[in-house]
Amino acid sequence: MKERLTIRPKPQINESLSSFLLRVCKENNVEFLDMFRFLYRDDSSTRFRINKIHFIDVFPKQIIKYKELSQLTNLSKKEINKMTFTPVISKFLGPSNSKEEMLYMSMLLRQIDGTNRWFCPECIKENGYHKLIWQVEEIEICNIHNIKLHNSCKFCNNKHLYVHRETPICHYCHSNLKDSFEKIDLNHEYIDWQNSKYKDWEFLLNSSVELSPKYRGITKEKAILLNMLYVSQFKEEKFISTKNKVFSKDMTNAFKMYIQGNDNKKTQRPYLPFIFKVISHEEINIRLSEFSSISVPDKYIESVFNQFKDETLGTCLTPWCKHYNTNKMMQKTNFFYKNYSKYKLASVCTSCFVKFGYNRKNGKWEEIGDQIERIQKVSKLFSQDLSFPKIREICGYGIVNVYEFCGYALYHGLLPKKIQNNYKFDLESNAVRECFVKLAYIGTNKTTYFQKAKQLFGWSIIQFYYYLAFPEVQKYFLFESKLDQSTDHKDIAAEIRRKIKQFIENDKKISVRSIAADLGHDGSSLTRWGLKNLIIEGREKQIKKHKQKLWDEVRRFIEQKRALQELFTYAGICNYTGYNKDYFVKNHYELHKYIVGETKIEKQKEYNVKRMRFLRDVIIARDFLRKSHQKATLKETANYLGINEQRIAYHLRKEGIKWGNLDLLK
Template sequence: MTKFVHRANEVMSERYKIRPKIREQEALSSYLFRLAEANGTNFLSILIQISTTKNSEISARRYYHIDINPAKKIDIKLLSQLTCISIEELQNHTFFPVLKSVFEDPAQNADQSTFQLGNLYVSQHRRFCRMCLKKEIKYHLIWQLKDIEVCVVHGVKLENDCLHCGKIQPYSKANMEYCTCIYCESNLRTENLTGSSIVHIDENQLRLYEIWSYMLESTKRLTPRQLSLSLEQTIALKILYLSQEERLEYRFASIRYLSGQEKVYLRNLALGQKTDGRTSYLGIVIRFFRKSKISLEYFHDVDVASEYFQSFIGEKKTLETGTCLAPWCHAAGTSNEMSMIQSFHGMDTHKNVYFCGKCFNTYGYSKSSGVWEDIGNRIHTVYNVILPLMEQGLPRKRMIQLLDGISARKISEMFGYMYCQNMIPKGYPHLKGVDKSPPNDLLSMFQLLKNQVGTYAYNMSFKAQELFGWTVQEFFCYFYQSQVQHFIFNEPKRVKKPRIHKNVHGLIREYIAECEREKKECSTSDFENNHGIPRHALQYYGLHEEIAIAKEDQKEQIMQSRYEQFWELTQMYVNNKLECGEPFNRLDVYKAINKRRKWISENCPDLIVWINEQVIISEEQQKKRQLKLDERKIKESILFLNKNEISISKASIMRVSGIAAIKLTGNTELSDYYYHLLNSDLLK
């Protein structure tokens, strides 16, 4: 580093004589182009002067590092001295502010931070808005991001190629400071908007533009450090915290906006553990803000609750098994009959779910309050609502009228449950359909129901009526029998159905036929877009091979059709030009059929030969046309000179007609025509 300091001292008196102002939102590399032009040098010469690497190591493939993290390639302090622009301002025209906002020390971890941003950056070619370039020559820094696809100022798609020759513009080459193509020197700027260039700017693009603009323009970190954590750890923890809607307890399953891999990455990062080097930390941050729509200002100001942090770093609390709460149960007040349930429909609201082996009520800790309680509130319904009405001797119909919000089906269920638990008051007269003895093969009958519809009582009751003719009341009297309840709680709720692809095979055949009719190529991705059936589903059923085979069969046919189509378009264009006598060249033909020369030479080599032949014919046609025009000018000039009694010579003819001397000098067609007119009867 000493040699660079010494070199800086040498050039302090040799600052660039012309130092243009760096423009708003301009990339540093774009400014270096303009700096080179203003001082009569080139981009590479400036880069060699300020580079911190050997000249042999300066690679065009790494020029984009100047705009991401300039410290990796150039001496930013030296550039500041040469241009009289502060280091901070120069860095603000790179992605250094972004790296500084999310990394504790981007300079110390230059390789990691550059790699992280490089995954989100277009580094092979330069992207631009033609309308913006027309207004002001500068390449915006934000244009190079893969996330940004349109110019939000003009509503046009960002492009990377030349309109004239169609070639993609490299990231850094000569001519870039003039906004011209480096291959054909055509102008990359335009004032006209074409229909294909105008696009709809969706909400997603606007959100991404807002996020990146904020991070590029911000002078502060994305968040202050909290809880004695590093910046990266704090950001990871905040994302997890806000993804759980600022709840006080960390739960992996309740995290939103993030994929499983991203959750694991952020959790390990927040805990200071080893992370997957292939995952882009910066990419996760950007995707979180895009999906969550949380403002960056709020993210900066919000504090992670200490309770959340403790639950995040602490061990999972072991919850004790609660006791049975049903007053009529023989196991009430104890946990002796409690058995844990691994899968239950109440697990979205409760955790550590158990059932009592005596009263068959389900219990768990409420996720919202943390209180041990019965799930479904059956104890209250039975003991405080239905039982007092039974003691008054009211029938079910009367209960339905009195109990608003409790259906007839629910009351029948409670009757069946209370009957099996011996809770029906003595002398209760309304037991029709309740006091039936269960069948001897009751368990096998419920096994049959389970195999067909699963173990949800609602589904089983309808199936039982269909198979066995049971009423709703009879079903629940059997359903709450002890042997049936033990069977139900030990079986999965849903019946496992075999995977079937239904009519996918037919859809594939229709899709292939449609492709043949429209002469387009088959592909699994196109099939997925049209029918919403993912590719992995086709692979699962082994149906993707049908599309692959059809694709191969159609490939030659489609190529032949395209070949004929381009021949027809080309012939139509060329013949029209020749008939009208309009000149054209090879590039005009390529542009007319919207294909590059490389593609045509690879797919239609005969067409290239034919185009070359027609261009030669056009050139000959234009020569003959120009010859006739020149002959007419010579004839008119001779008549003019003769009429005004001016001496007729080749020199006087050239002055009057404007014809170039080379056309009349020597043994040329126009020279012969000149002498032919002099010897003719034209002057008599």
């Protein structure tokens, strides 16, 4: 089939995948069902049925072969998913949650109409394709033209099929769906309500944003539930099921049990209807974008997971630690670590720097993770004088972890003296700490720290991890570096402002990445230092300047054309500015409306010129008939010209004259 697709059109803004494939089939003279059968997955859990074709717009991964579709259309997987509801599902699940995908696919199927195709006649007339968002049950109007969406033919009243090869044509009576329907005036409150629904669903379909902030050690679903509970409890300090203003006590506890990971049939996932119920509550009334930006405090998260009353920190369980079986050096941390959600009072021993906490399921004080076992295993192999790659092969750990555990073992004296003597590093503790403070300033994680340490200090990788095990360094990263991140970086801020000014002057696009690269930093560092907003403000300023420049260019073009008494079109303006119509619609909608209005005036001028030319031809024909001593009536003149007399009558009405007064146009 690939060889038959010689024409490969580009997807339009907000177009659905099925609409795009219908256009592809039409332009290549291919039957849609033939293409769908070719793309259908043989191992799909959903049996091939015509009434399930809308699944291709919901979650194509379940029913079609991406590789073949990508080859046919010359589109990437990301571009294909952008035309479907896949971004909605990905907001709830990570890449490893494939078993749960069907649950959220079912959730989406209840939110959309998969039987009939909804459309805006004006949009179909202008663009000729169907938008994905029109299939959402809550969406009832077109937000561009502020008119009701339709799903049936105005001539025969039959419902418009979800898939039909001739997209703008009724399957039953073959009438054109582009024909305007009777316009119903909509009140402003209803339009505003629908626009809010558009904003929410556009946010859901945007693959670059998430439904909640990231909480380390907590899945996307649980993070969304935490936000739901926190917002529906009006952002109180601690979780209390009876104080929830949106859900009942039982439902609130069902959400809590799911967050805690209880295997109970009464648990509830964060399905869309629940989220919409929260944000549309009369005392909350926020949009999804606002909901997603709300960060739940640590204290509230702790209260959701809380099952035990014991607030006493346990003892260190590390065999080689000087403070083994005591809690003298135990200190509670304020950070979320891997598997943190399973533990209460997550703490670290500031002697051996192994993390501990109370297991929420059994209430026991235990190690968080398996660092002790891993260090012991690597130390034993390292003591046998094996190479690092060999240790990695035997343990199955990553090479970076092997180096880290070996460096830790060297510092804490867990190896035989013979091996310890082979690795002697003489840098003092305070000097080591200062080095890592510098590394934290220019790096973002252990990998970048080592790369910078190698460049700046000439450290080997084992030397780097040996120094990393210093208590002064560990304490810095655990308790002090976060405070350093809030330090006022005035010099860098001034440099950023200077760079922004240069970028604006040179018309170079401003972004966190481009500014950071010019400064010799990475974007993560600028974000940590609280300087990202400076760049965002600079970008907004650049956009505003570009917008004004574009308006000036368009107005200048129109003025020039009118001064020369030349007609112009939307396409002409696009050629002059270097931007296409889709760009104006997406990024400068007010300017787009202005251009449409001005081009309509030009079209009317052009139409008037053509009408006058036509009527002059009519006058010439009439005069010829008179000179030939023939009847020169409207009917005879129309017959002489070979046209319908109604056409002449129509143009006369438009000019406001009658047949007997035709000479007034001379």
